[in-house]
Amino acid sequence: MPFRCTPGMKDPVKTLAYEPWKIAVKAFQVSPRTWYVAGQTWVGCYLIDSGDGCILLDTAIPESLYMLIDGIYQSGHKPSDIKAIFLSHAHFDHIGGAAAMKALTGAPIYMSEEDTKFMAECPKETMLLDPDSHPQVFTVDRFYHDDTPIRMGDIEIRTVLTPGHTIGCTSFFWKEKNPASGDVYTVAMHGGVGANTMNDQYYASSAYLTPDLRERFFADAPKIAAMSVDIALPSHPNQIEILDRAGTYTHESQPYLDSTVWADFIKERVRQVKVLMK
Numbered sequence: 221m222p223f224r225c226t227p228g229m230k231d232p233v234k235t236l237a238y239e240p241w242k243i244a245v246k247a248f249q250v251s252p253r254t255w256y257v258a259g260q261t262w263v264g265c266y267l268i269d270s271g272d273g274c275i276l277l278d279t280a281i282p283e284s285l286y287m288l289i290d291g292i293y294q295s296g297h298k299p300s301d302i303k304a305i306f307l308s309h310a311h312f313d314h315i316g317g318a319a320a321m322k323a324l325t326g327a328p329i330y331m332s333e334e335d336t337k338f339m340a341e342c343p344k345e346t347m348l349l350d351p352d353s354h355p356q357v358f359t360v361d362r363f364y365h366d367d368t369p370i371r372m373g374d375i376e377i378r379t380v381l382t383p384g385h386t387i388g389c390t391s392f393f394w395k396e397k398n399p400a401s402g403d404v405y406t407v408a409m410h411g412g413v414g415a416n417t418m419n420d421q422y423y424a425s426s427a428y429l430t431p432d433l434r435e436r437f438f439a440d441a442p443k444i445a446a447m448s449v450d451i452a453l454p455s456h457p458n459q460i461e462i463l464d465r466a467g468t469y470t471h472e473s474q475p476y477l478d479s480t481v482w483a484d485f486i487k488e489r490v491r492q493v494k495v496l497m498k
């Protein structure tokens with residue numbers, strides 16, 4: 221199915237912090253080894269089963285953690301299966317639940333060195349962005365090294381620093397084999413594309429992020445868009461529509477398999493950032 225995005229929801233933080241059940245969604249599989257486990261429809265959290273432990277990709281906020289944990293069980297896994305927690309970027313809506321998930325699983329937390337510094341020096345623009353959510357402080361155990369993929373079981377995750385939305389925003393690329401057909405797919409999640417931090421108004425008030433980040437986002441976009449991705453996953457489900465096919469996955473049907481989605485998604489996000497510059 222070709223690329224499609226949907227409008228963001230109204231008051232997402234208030235909804236997720238106070239009435240998260242209103243945007244509940246059951247865990248659903250998106251690729252041979254990956255499940256959407258967030259439990260809610262605003263912030264994406266994924267579980268990748270490596271065959272020898274699982275990787276949790278982003279955690280959403282503490283107020284919706286019960287949904288994430290439920291989602292992990294619904295996917296047929298349990299928190300103790302998680303051996304690594306990967307964070308895409310240092311905004312509270314992706315990292316707010318990381319401390320609790322680390323305590324629950326004992327898994328190390330990975331984040332980019334750039335965003336770890338951003339988080340330490342600028343809590344108001346990272347952890348404390350919204351008074352309705354109460355993220356818990358955590359320590360980053362490991363940084364990403366884009367030239368050294370992270371291996372677990374038979375999955376190898378390649379990280380790519382994709383600055384723009386934050387200075388250390390990180391995107392993830394990995395391969396999965398379809399056990400039914402033997403085909404191998406490249407699966408990817410972009411770490412963050414929100415134009416809310418790539419506009420003049422934000423830069424004017426920011427103590428940390430500067431307009432050159434937006435230029436880097438534009439400069440990198442053609443390179444990122446040219447990467448071959450068969451299954452493109454959003455860090456917020458409205459950015460690439462995936463909820464419409466929730467619960468329909470089979471190895472034979474591959475409802476999310478479309479190698480045109482990734483490039484169209486990147487182009488659309490560049491367009492959205494440029495609109496704000498006019």
Ligand SMILES: [Zn+2]
Pocket residue numbers: 309311385412414
């Ligand atoms: Zn963000």
